Amino acid sequence: MLKFLPYILKTLWRHRARTLLTFSGAAVSLFVFCFVVSLQEGLDRLTSQSDSTLVVFQANKFCPATSHLQQDYDQVIRKLPGVSEVVPIQVFTNNCRASLDVVVFYGVPPQKLRAVRDFELTSGSWAEFENNQDAGIVGQAVARRRNLKPGHRFSIGEVTVTVAGIFTSENKAEENYIYTHLEFLQRTPGLNLVGTVTQHEVVLESTADPSRVAEQIDERFRGGPIQTDTRTKGTFQAASLADLVELIGLTHYLGYACLGLMAVLILTTNFMSVQDRIREHAVLQTMGFSGSLVFLLIMTESVLLSFAGGATGILAAVAVLANAGIAVSAEAVSLALTPSFPLAAIGVGLSIAIGVLAGMLPALAAARTEIVPALRAA
Amino acid sequence: MLIEIRNLTKQFRKGEETIKPLDDVTLDIDRGEFVSLMGPSGTGKSTLLNQIAGIDRPDSGTITVAGTEITSLSRSRLARWRAENVGYIFQTHNLIPVLTAYENVELPLLLLPFDRAERRRRVQIALEAVDLVDRASHYPRQLSGGQEQRVGIARAIVADPTVVVADEPTGDLDTATSNQILDLLQRLNRDLGTTLLMVTHDEQAAEIAGRKLRLNDGRILEAEHSLEPAGSQADRK
Numbered sequence: 001m002l003k004f005l006p007y008i009l010k011t012l013w014r015h016r017a018r019t020l021l022t023f024s025g026a027a028v029s030l031f032v033f034c035f036v037v038s039l040q041e042g043l044d045r046l047t048s049q050s051d052s053t054l055v056v057f058q059a060n061k062f063c064p065a066t067s068h069l070q071q072d073y074d075q076v077i078r079k080l081p082g083v084s085e086v087v088p089i090q091v092f093t094n095n096c097r098a099s100l101d102v103v104v105f106y107g108v109p110p111q112k113l114r115a116v117r118d119f120e121l122t123s124g125s126w127a128e129f130e131n132n133q134d135a136g137i138v139g140q141a142v143a144r145r146r147n148l149k150p151g152h153r154f155s156i157g158e159v160t161v162t163v164a165g166i167f168t169s170e171n172k173a174e175e176n177y178i179y180t181h182l183e184f185l186q187r188t189p190g191l192n193l194v195g196t197v198t199q200h201e202v203v204l205e206s207t208a209d210p211s212r213v214a215e216q217i218d219e220r221f222r223g224g225p226i227q228t229d230t231r232t233k234g235t236f237q238a239a240s241l242a243d244l245v246e247l248i249g250l251t252h253y254l255g256y257a258c259l260g261l262m263a264v265l266i267l268t269t270n271f272m273s274v275q276d277r278i279r280e281h282a283v284l285q286t287m288g289f290s291g292s293l294v295f296l297l298i299m300t301e302s303v304l305l306s307f308a309g310g311a312t313g314i315l316a317a318v319a320v321l322a323n324a325g326i327a328v329s330a331e332a333v334s335l336a337l338t339p340s341f342p343l344a345a346i347g348v349g350l351s352i353a354i355g356v357l358a359g360m361l362p363a364l365a366a367a368r369t370e371i372v373p374a375l376r377a378a
Numbered sequence: 379m380l381i382e383i384r385n386l387t388k389q390f391r392k393g394e395e396t397i398k399p400l401d402d403v404t405l406d407i408d409r410g411e412f413v414s415l416m417g418p419s420g421t422g423k424s425t426l427l428n429q430i431a432g433i434d435r436p437d438s439g440t441i442t443v444a445g446t447e448i449t450s451l452s453r454s455r456l457a458r459w460r461a462e463n464v465g466y467i468f469q470t471h472n473l474i475p476v477l478t479a480y481e482n483v484e485l486p487l488l489l490l491p492f493d494r495a496e497r498r499r500r501v502q503i504a505l506e507a508v509d510l511v512d513r514a515s516h517y518p519r520q521l522s523g524g525q526e527q528r529v530g531i532a533r534a535i536v537a538d539p540t541v542v543v544a545d546e547p548t549g550d551l552d553t554a555t556s557n558q559i560l561d562l563l564q565r566l567n568r569d570l571g572t573t574l575l576m577v578t579h580d581e582q583a584a585e586i587a588g589r590k591l592r593l594n595d596g597r598i599l600e601a602e603h604s605l606e607p608a609g610s611q612a613d614r615k
């Protein structure tokens with residue numbers, strides 16, 4: 001087949017404008033498709049997050065601004081069997097609804113942060129964070145969006161923090177948050193939050209049964225002044241993003257539609273290319289090209305076009321996803337759009353599959369060309 | 379005999395009437411012969427040529443070329459057979475416009491088990507035979523009509539086929555260029571011993587052939603042999 005590559009490539013180049021348009025169409029299709037899949041992957045990452053962490057929230061409340069639990073619940077929860085660590089967290093966000101550029105502050109006891117998060121600082125220092133009341137460490141994605149560097153001061157409403165460091169995490173969603181001291185957020189002017197927190201994050205022992213412990217926690221506070229609603233972190237995040245989950249389900253169809261569009265585009269191009277060359281294929285067959293060889297030539301053309309266009313779209317999507325730090329957030333939970341190897345692999349696989357599918361009929365038509373009538377047709 | 383045609387019949391339906399361009403044709407062609415086939419337009423010359431070239435099938439009768447009965451080959455084996463045995467010169471050269479002269483001539487060799495060096499050597503020889511070595515890297519649109527036809531001839535002979543067929547190879551060319559092409563065909567036959575079957579409706583063109591046939595009412599008529607009998611050319615090969 002390699003011997004025929006110059007012919008195939010030159011054929012694709014024969015109608016440059018048409019080839020480039022089809023190529024671009026394939027690229028755009030895969031670009032959009034990658035975004036859709038990345039959205040789904042981001043959601044899956046959040047909702048499937050380890051069962052071994054529970055989030056305790058005020059019952060029947062949704063936005064973090066409305067959930068107020070006693071901070072000292074942590075002492076009670078800590079004593080329950082199966083619990084290994086409890087972190088009281090105050091959440092502050094500038095926007096509770098689904099939005100793209102949400103700023104979320106998580107106030108935690110500074111000495112506990114490193115125990116429950118895998119953060120690595122790319123600049124700044126932990127000491128700076130731990131020793132200053134108004135210090136915050138900023139996720140890489142926020143830092144990039146807001147152009148923040150250590151030493152900068154950053155305000156949202158009444159909250160002003162000094163950037164002590166920028167962190168990265170295996171969990172890309174975390175890179176959309178800012179972590180501060182718990183006390184600092186509780187003392188936000190205008191909010192009377194001292195002694196209360198938004199939620200408690202409960203780290204379980206590996207042997208504990210998450211739903212069992214969750215029940216026990218809610219049971220324990222049922223009679224108390226404030227009732228709780230405890231869920232695994234995955235379920236909690238899925239509930240926070242509930243509105244988005246449906247939307248993301250819809251975008252799936254958008255992704256498939258893009259692939260369908262690409263298939264039709266390549267099919268059309270292939271048919272045009274074959275129709276242009278009825279005589280040429282008859283000449284090739286006269287020379288001794290078999291029907292199956294002509295079939296293979298057209299298929300190769302189709303797959304090359306589809307693959308090249310698709311791969312370009314995938315590369316572009318991966319580049320944008322890796323560098324733009326895009327995230328959708330709702331109720332202080334962020335869904336990060338990041339590239340992944342499976343994403344790229346699926347994209348490449350689909351590009352090739354579409355090339356094969358869209359090549360089939362035109363290639364068959366070309367392979368079945370009756371030589372003499374094709375030569376006689378002027 | 380190189381080519382043995384027996385009781386070949388081919389008919390087409392045109393609305394109500396049936397036309398029979400080939401009606402029980404029986405014909406032998408020897409190795410090394412240069413045969414011209416004449417007759418008015420629409421009598422079935424191309425139809426006969428296409429049967430011999432293995433790109434069309436008769437309704438009945440057989441064609442045997444060098445011992446192979448091509449009329450009974452499957453579609454794919456027939457394609458293979460064409461690659462190895464037939465060179466086809468078209469009226470309009472039918473070169474592939476996106477390929478250079480060199481690549482056009484090389485195309486039939488891609489179907490045969492030749493490595494790159496061997497292909498290069500053969501293309502070189504074919505281009506030398508048609509005197510176009512200096513145009514190897516030109517595209518068809520950069521060549522004159524006569525040059526294009528010569529590339530077409532080089533492409534037809536490059537794989538050293540058993541038989542070369544030409545369907546009105548000078549039909550699209552002016553007289554001077556036609557004469558060049560006819561000279562070239564004659565040289566190929568004489569110097570390389572190529573077996574050539576040429577369809578033409580030009581009396582003058584037919585003259586250069588060693589043997590002249592006429593197709594009339596679906597039947598072959600043998601015209602008088604030229605001075606040099608076809609057999610002697612065959613012996614030379």
Ligand SMILES: Nc1ncnc2c1ncn2[C@@H]1O[C@H](COP(=O)(O)OP(=O)(O)O)[C@@H](O)[C@H]1O
Nearest residue numbers: 373390397399418419420421422423424425426
């Ligand atoms: N594929 C075909 N379908 C229908 N009629 C055909 C076909 N091929 C040839 N013919 C008819 O057969 C006759 C002989 O055609 P052809 O062999 O091309 O003649 P020539 O080459 O002598 O001019 C013509 O009448 C032509 O219209």
Ligand SMILES: [Mg+2]
Nearest residue numbers: 423424425545
């Ligand atoms: Mg004809």
